[in-house]
Amino acid sequence: MQFPHHRRMMRTRVLRVERTTDNFVTVTVHGADLAHFEFLGNDQCVRVFFARPGQERLTLPEYDGEGWFPQYKQMPDEVRPYVRNYTMRRFDPDTLELDIEFVAHGDEGPASAWALAACEGQELGLFPECTYYLPPPEADWHLLVGDESAVPALLAILEQAPDDLRARVYLEVPSAADVRPVRTPAGTEVHWLPRQDPHATPGRLALHTVQSSALPEGRPYCWVAGENGLPTGLRRTLVREHGVPKEDISFMGYWREGVAAIA
Template identity: 50%
Template sequence: MIPKVRRPKTRRMIALEVLANTAPSPSFRTITLGGADLADLEPAGDDQAVRLFFPRVGQERLRMPTLDNEGWMAEVLLMPKSRRPWVRNYTIRRSRAGEIDIEFALHDGDAPAASWARRARAGDRAGVFDLGISYLPPDGVPWQLLVGDESALPAILAILDHAPADLVAEVFLEVPSVGDVRGVEAPAGVRVHWLPRARAGERPGELALASLVAANLPDGPAYAWVAGEAALATGARRHLVRDRGWSKADVAFLGYWRYGRASPG
């Protein structure tokens, strides 16, 4: 699933360090990163994504790629695993002067990013490479639909943080537990539907998709941004286009991950 993306005009590899590790709710960790190189990252708001580089267990230091173009991928793959960093895509949850927050959903198991987020401490090294934004609603659209599981929660909350005061939207957010439901500051025209999963082991994304299918949505043209587990993203787009008559061009969908399948690295 390759969505339309607005890339930054310029970008470079940015080396940072962990400033803080906090838990906004039981299933999430927020890692605050900072450093002098952060001046080279231009905050874009909304769902601004980055490649996040972090060390593997046992590595004494983080070795970042040196190339500031897509050639960095080959550079990383040519590194022996003893020196190769982990690389994952994440959304910048918040930006402040000299700091960014990246929020991690703590999936079950020993996934590299979640494991690193659990153990990261102040002074640990990490790095980012700007990827741009995929939330690109057209001007004048009457209302919007935002749908995601826990992996898309940071992006959707960041979108709402930057939303105009006149935004009208229906938002469906699936999270692992009731304890992950949070207060959200959003424009008056935004309705947030929190969807905590009721049973342990329930497949992520299924509740959000079922809730979308059953929802009584406003009529008229709209823009949808859907992200999370791959079956949620593709299923939501299929439902909107086939069952509700939406244009494919009005649905941005991103499969962040696949249930039961580890990311390569």
Template identity: 50%
Template sequence: MSLLPKVRMPRTRRMITLEVRATERLSPAFLSVTLGGRELAHLEPMGRDQTVRLFFPRAGQRRLRMPSRDSEAWMAELLLMPKASRPWVRNYTVRRVRPELGELDIEFALHADGPAAAWARGARPGDPAGVFDMGITHLPPEDAGWQLLVGDESALPAILAILDDAPGSLTADVFLEVPERADFRTGLRVPEGVTVHWLARDGAGPGAAALDAVRRAEPRPGRGYAWVAGESRLATGVRRHLVREWAMPKSDIAFHGYWRQGRSSVG
């Protein structure tokens, strides 16, 4: 059985060049960057965990050189660019879209000193950036009676976006692990059947608190659906527990290793 996640792609997509309009520090570990521009009209808002490839300049580059191909051939095009003009590219969830204003928000987890965190910290209005739509993976079956959403700080924006789009009838248990209590989000509006568990890592290894919490939880009756993302060992550990202990079919579990401790992303 393939472990590749199920993905729903937009009907059409293209390379979109935008610029920074604003930034906002949300907590010690989170920074929101608002991007905008006329080309955002070409993005089809899909909600949920809609993911984009985010392109941004390397340090010292005066402009952003985007790939021109609106297909997966962009990867080969990017690799053929000289490093002096090649942009950085990372995957990020669209936290919010405001089509009427031509704006979208992306939240950065500042858990590392990688290129994306450094760019977000230094982003200023007018700085160029680009996006390429990668679709959504939160695709619960219609007959799922409940959901389990689990993630660390890298998956927090996606899970919050999923909850923003959730129907009022949703029944779900949500486990959100962040670096410290100061990163908890207050005032979340969720359906009555949703229980959100905030977990502070407080110096422990990434994913340990969330994995332990899931192991102590009990499955609800009936068919469920799980969406799990974050550090690689968290995603695989939760999936393994759900399959072995909860007897959940693998087809009802979407899991994503967004990052791996001690290893930098490619590109």
């Protein structure tokens, strides 16, 4: 993991909201606080703070150089914001605009519900976190796998990749309508995996597809993220059946089926 050297709590406002594809909503925020933001790129993530329904102004915990969580825990329930992890899909340091792409998975999660109803002018708090995508220079090729929650990270990684990247990329999405054009360096293969069954657990299609695929020769660097069963299951396969050293695998359980995220 790599963290920015300098971090601070940032208050932003929604500038635009766009339905990117059937199951994704892109929210663009801006604000002067973003001038201090140290953008690392690739899959860098951020803590996103949302006001509670009915709250006029977003209350944010302060960052004291050590952390924000102790103060957050002490905030009264009615003003303590919701907080979730998201990827910074795009940052423009000239216009101070930042995009976050939310999977629109319904109203049962506060983040998804917020994105589905987001409108211009609403406040959003951001606290910068780390990147996980740190391939060793000795890797011969990259295996990059994710469900829809990892599509923003994978698209950002591909957009910033060097032209000579050799990679196999698997992107599972809820439906064929979520497939979109993606920058693909010449040595990279991108496989979109739209689910046929709307009730299937996200990530299982990608897991089974990679498990049943022959992988290229040479030393891989593997990055796997999504519903917890995908990274944990694929890591096991890569280590046991392909002899990939554990240190060459970045695996992140972005969320768990049936379990709400906690701060």
